[in-house]
Amino acid sequence: MEDPARLRREYQLAVLQHQHELIDLTLYQVRASRRRRTRGERGRRNWVRPWIGRRRQFGMYDQLMVELRNEDHASFTNFLRISPAMFDELLARVGPRITKQYTFYRDPLEPGMKLALTLRHLASGNKYASMKFGWRVPHNTQSLVVRDVCQAIIDEYVDEVLVCPSTPESWRAVADKFFQRWNFPNTCGALDGKHVACRCPPKSGSLYFNYKGFYSIVLMALVDADYKFIWADISGSGSASDAQIYNSCELKECVP
Incomplete structure (x- = not known):
């Protein structure tokens, strides 16, 4: 048979715990009501400044x-x-x-x-x-x-400005202009990348953290002999090198 004194103590403890939870709930409701009242009093001063x-x-x-x-x-x-x-x-x-x-x-x-x-x-x-x-x-x-x-x-x-050559003849025309204007033979374009600073994407770790010490995405672009862009890619992560981005992009398959 269970001890009546112990049962009485457990009952009193449960009552005290329940009262404590009620007090916490009341305080939360008071604070929430005060916040709502304060926001209502402050309101929005202007629809348009x-x-x-x-x-x-x-x-x-x-x-x-x-x-x-x-x-x-x-x-x-x-x-x-x-x-x-x-x-x-x-x-x-x-x-x-x-x-x-x-x-x-x-x-x-x-x-x-x-x-x-x-x-x-x-x-x-x-x-x-x-x-x-x-x-x-x-x-x-x-x-x-x-x-x-x-x-x-x-x-x-x-579709009008950023037109990437897709045939050997069109690439040969780009190379011929490079040779005529800049004296660079067999050049299909000038390729370079640019780190564009960004916030670290969620759950990306150090994927977008570059060697310069900030998070970035890489803008890789190709121009012809007249400085006109003929191809661009902005999907590279900051930690990737130019060679890694070039090897994983579609431009590598287009250049003969």
Whole structure:
């Protein structure tokens, strides 16, 4: 027969443990309710920040770029690294791909604005956080715009601009131009790689850690005698050498 005193102690211990769990649950509910109340009181102050809403009056695209186009084409070219005529041609071809539908919430960014912002980011290397004040576009919006515009440019021009030779005759034409212009015989192109810094991908270990001491992916590109890209690959991991990337890519099978 079990000891009544021991059973009483076990019962009292179970009651105390249950009360302790109830206290913890109550404290958690109080903290959660306080956080929700604080967030509700703070709320969202602006749907759109007032200075961002005045983009058309004072933004760089609607003011500075208009002045440069009308008064100083050389400065326009220096600003975006392309001439006004080239900008207009690029906008005409890429514009339909980056145009968003108008809604009753807010007006979308103009295609020209997206293209100019992307070109300026690529030309200057400025961070989104520093560009948002001049362009009056939030940094998180810029991160989406730049990716969309770059992808649209690739989709529009890849089959026209980046054409890799596929026959012995086309490779021979590239080699002949190298010999005529640079006096290099039997040269099918100039090949080199570039480490593009990135964050370490999840569960990748040291695969993307290069010999320079940072994580990167490798941009491997081939150009002809006129410095025009005829092939590019951006799938190489930072720890791989140029030879490893070349041996594993499709270019090795295309070159005769």
